[in-house]
Amino acid sequence: MNAKRNVYLAPYLAWMALFIVIPIALIVYDSFFDIDGGFTFGNYEKFLTPIYLKMTVSSLWYAFLITLFSLLIAYPAAYALTKMKHKQLWLLLLILPSWVNLLLKVYAFLGIFGTYGFVNGALEALGIGRQQILFTDFSFVFVSVYIFIPFMILPVYNALEDLNPSLVFAARDLGASGWTTFRKVVFPLTLDGVKAGCQAVFIPALSLFMITRLVAGNRVITLGTAIEQHFLVTQDWGMGAAIAVFLIIAMVVIMLLTGTGQAGRVRR
Amino acid sequence: MSASRRWQSAYLIVVFAVLYAPIAYMIFYSFNSGGTMHGFEGFTLEYYGEVFRDGRLLIIVLNTVVIALLSSTISTILGVIGALAIMRTRTRRSRNALLSMNNVLIVSPDVIIGASLLVMFTMAGIRLGFTSVLLSHIAFSVPIVVLMVLPKLQEMSPTLIDAARDLGASGWQVLSRVVVPFIKPGIFAGFFMALTYSLDDFAVTFFVTGNGFTTLSVEIYSRARQGVSLSINALSALIFLFTLLIVLGYYVLNRRSAKRLGTGVPR
């Protein structure tokens, strides 16, 4: 098979040229123009000032948190799903909530987390008293994880489904504890799924914008927020494009670091 | 049921409860005669009536569904081709290059994709509307399909294909009888993810739409300035329940036919 000509390459490359290369070229081109349309490197210089660097660090940090919590919640859920009867149905039911408009769900969260909302009502009934939940780091990460969780569960679930159960039985027969079996057998064998999930979460999480305002009340400022501002408010497309170019470069670096497509994949 | 099974079920129930909480909240307030999403005053079906009287809203909903179905189908096909293409590249470097290119659209914020696609479409002289929206949705869905299908392809053992070849299967037969069935879960995952992206997209669609063509997300976001009316809640509740019924119905039918054929639950 490997020796054969790659017949799939041509249509895929054609698609890429049209819908990826051209738009990206437009973005890179834009990034070299200032707000009055003159050629400049100023946008990149501005990106290196403390305000944007601080923003970059905080974007990376929040994206990391969101990915971490998504994985921590999704992995056990995907694992439990594989053990259920009617698992296909459960899987569909898991995706279903993400088909409801995001703005409506976020508005619902505003109601649920608000000072007089459902959660605070429960906290007060428990004698803990009202807390500020809305407009905190917690609510931001929570809602982001909520949005991204199906994107993490699906690939992990698929990886777990493919796991050969006899491997697990074998490990148990050889006296490995549940935890050891997981650590030494199950997790390594599902690593590809985990990586796919992390990429599908981390990368878009870097450029989140709407919920930074809605749920975090602009207490969290990410690169996505800044880009949206530059494109839609100041109409400084050049600066917005420069940040986007940075994001694209960051993504490539992340891809290289997580090493997808590596030669030494786990084989069965 | 063992103790660990019980824990697993309990955990899943909690996850599902959280996932559905905002939707339950939204549906609950669609019956609020107070007209807002806080402070429930009394029960009313007024907003449901509004939905059915609004012909424009119905057109928008249908537009949204057609775009979602077509774009996710086409991007699933393209995505599978793309994943196969990436798998078949020989050197690790070119594979990484392709994959990075693939992911560029996932990392680019919607606003930027939307703006640059808009510039591209107007340069190419494509009339804004159905076609431009469909093309854009395909554009941002393909990469996610590739991401979902690729791990399945990587798992596939090459000996499987070699065996098929040794048995005299043609290239097409290997693909349709061996490869595609093996990566089917990935394909479905990709399809559903693409559907999700398409249904929920606002920013890209906003830029590339025009000439009277609108989708539900664009409509909802632009209503935000006046406060989203509860008829939108009612509409979403209806769509949600409708989708739920389809999913359940599809599942039951599939199981029945699978049982009749004696092949068990299809994967």
Added chain:
Amino acid sequence: MKSLVRTLVAVLVIAAGLLIAINRLNSSQGYSGADTLTVYNWGDYIDPDLLDKFREETGIKVIYQTFDSNEAMMTKIEQGGTTFDIAVPSDYAIGKMRQENLLLPIDHAKLPNLANIDSRFLNQSFDPGNVYSIPYFWGTVGIVYNPELVGDLTFDSWDDLWDPSLRNNILLVDSAREVIGMGLNSLGYSLNDTDETHLQEALGKLKKLTPNVKALVGDEIKMLLAGEEAAVGLVWSGDASEIMDENDKLDYVIPKDGSNLWFDNMVIPKTARNLDGALKFMNFMLDPENAAQNAEYVGYATPNAKAMPLLPAEIAEDKRFYPEPALTDKLEVYDNLGKRMLAHYNELFLEFKMHKKVNDRV
């Protein structure tokens, strides 16, 4: 493979069926007829009954398309590729679009109803002589507050917002001109000030406000204030009237040290095809009866003097939303400061937002 093909066929059949349904609906609703007019407006910013009435009177079917920000709307019009016969931008956006040649001049001879508009809303700095724009709604920027929760603060002056008792109790609109403008006004400077030392002074003062600011939010500010998520909010008057409709405990005030006067006007973008229909539509909306009906539905203030007597007294006589000329004369309309200055305002605003976060962490 078989089940995949089956699913594929099913999806395509459903999509084809839906496309047919859409076509039927479009023609039954008159959207595919010859005489149509595309109106590009904010979502839900017109009484839909008026669109039906307009069709009955003129036979023209309105296609109503919506946007959610002036800037996004301008991008769409600038790029072309789609037809808009009427758009409804805000004041500063009109100035910008005029400069960039995105608008067509309006033939006043075809608008007899223009005489109904109160002259104090005509001939504004963003469009002298109303060559390109006709007033649609207008309003102010001010403070919504809950009298029960703010002690004896009256917000006669912007400085009241800095009162330590309001800790973590203020919501601001997420908009650079409004927030920086508030800082400038509170120091006695103009909203349109471009002097760097004044701007830095304003930023310094705003940074001191951060402990009181709970969040900077968008349109959801209405929902949050009506739900008493915070005691005080910086909002546009149109939003304020909606908030107070929902929660009558709240009150609205325009601080005496100055504020912003804003307009949303109808314009004819250069993409217009149905010029004649566009003028008919403008004249129709300027009709006192229609303007009053629209103002009642939308809840914003109408600039139509002849429509005022047709409005219910409790709306028309509400000085908070229809302030006296003596007050409106003191308010300022946003000048188009140019892209570079606007970008600078936004940089300062970003610095204000970032400052807040660091403060919280420490």
